[in-house]
Amino acid sequence: MPGAFKKHAEAIYNMEVRPDDVWVITFPRSGTTWTQEMVWLLENNLDYETSKEKPLYERFPMIEITSMIPDIAFELIKTNFMNLGNFQGLSEAVRHASWSTVEKYSSPRFIKTHLPLSLLPPNLLNTAKVVYVARDPRDVVVSYYYLHKMVGKSLLRANFSHFWEAFRRDLLPWTPIVSHTNEAWVQRDHPNMHFIFYEDMIKDLVGEVHRMSQFLNRKYSEECIINLSQYLSFDNLRKNKNVNNTTTEGKDAVQFIRKGEAGGWRSHFDEKMEIQAEEFLMEKLKGLSLSYPSFQ
Numbered sequence: 065m066p067g068a069f070k071k072h073a074e075a076i077y078n079m080e081v082r083p084d085d086v087w088v089i090t091f092p093r094s095g096t097t098w099t100q101e102m103v104w105l106l107e108n109n110l111d112y113e114t115s116k117e118k119p120l121y122e123r124f125p126m127i128e129i130t131s132m133i134p135d136i137a138f139e140l141i142k143t144n145f146m147n148l149g150n151f152q153g154l155s156e157a158v159r160h161a162s163w164s165t166v167e168k169y170s171s172p173r174f175i176k177t178h179l180p181l182s183l184l185p186p187n188l189l190n191t192a193k194v195v196y197v198a199r200d201p202r203d204v205v206v207s208y209y210y211l212h213k214m215v216g217k218s219l220l221r222a223n224f225s226h227f228w229e230a231f232r233r234d235l236l237p238w239t240p241i242v243s244h245t246n247e248a249w250v251q252r253d254h255p256n257m258h259f260i261f262y263e264d265m266i267k268d269l270v271g272e273v274h275r276m277s278q279f280l281n282r283k284y285s286e287e288c289i290i291n292l293s294q295y296l297s298f299d300n301l302r303k304n305k306n307v308n309n310t311t312t313e314g315k316d317a318v319q320f321i322r323k324g325e326a327g328g329w330r331s332h333f334d335e336k337m338e339i340q341a342e343e344f345l346m347e348k349l350k351g352l353s354l355s356y357p358s359f360q
């Protein structure tokens with residue numbers, strides 16, 4: 065994490081969790097945005113109108129951004145890590161420096177974070193509902209690479225093999241990924257934890273919307289669930305400016321909602337990287353009950 069995180073880590077760890085909070089926790093590029101929109105709509109009587117009017121980053125703020133502004137943002141700019149101008153959610157958040165921290169938001173709060181459970185308030189799970197989304201790290205690293213092409217400055221010059229090297233050595237923000245996911249996985253049977261895989265959302269979105277609505281104790285007709293699933297389809301969300309955090313333009317511009325595939329990593333990894341990835345996963349998963357549906 066950028067060094068400024070240290071200054072805020074304690075405040076985040078000690079923040080007050082409310083019983084009516086809903087948190088979405090992920091490693092970056094695991095389907096966070098997709099899940100946030102699903103959760104927000106299920107929790108807000110399918111209020112498509114407000115979701116159209118208000119950007120997702122306002123309805124469902126990210127704790128790192130709201131708590132650490134301006135430190136983290138400025139540090140990222142200073143180190144040339146990010147070009148905020150290309151990242152709608154972040155640049156808007158920085159511009160609205162008057163934004164209060166998540167702590168001051170009125171209830172019910174919807175909170176996004178990429179921090180692992182161990183850096184969050186210890187009473188989180190016993191107090192509020194938590195959704196964790198996991199994704200095959202090989203697809204995550206490809207997606208993360210394209211995010212950096214969209215927002216990065218110095219990293220624009222990095223090719224995928226440089227990026228992969230940094231990822232597998234746990235040098236990128238929010239890494240390491242497997243322990244991040246494992247911390248939630250071991251809590252998957254906790255009544256306040258809903259643990260899902262991105263790959264399962266790709267396979268059966270209607271089923272996942274059903275299961276999410278049950279977890280949130282929200283009852284909807286079959287027709288509503290099907291309509292919501294259609295609304296959440298890749299093509300539809302990609303067109304949605306309030307959800308697809310993309311401001312770069314032009315035919316080669318990288319989109320925040322980019323490909324939406326499971327297994328797309330195959331076209332980015334050469335043989336050596338594929339072997340490295342297998343070793344990386346075997347090593348990190350050793351002794352854990354966690355396994356990825358796409359890596360058995």
Ligand code: A3P
Binds near residue numbers: 208324
């Ligand atoms: P890709 O870059 O592999 O396409 P996050 O919101 O955590 O940053 O995750 C972004 C990833 O989720 C991107 O993956 C994005 O395309 C994918 N995604 C977002 N909405 C999606 C949808 N409706 N269907 C499938 N994938 C989606």
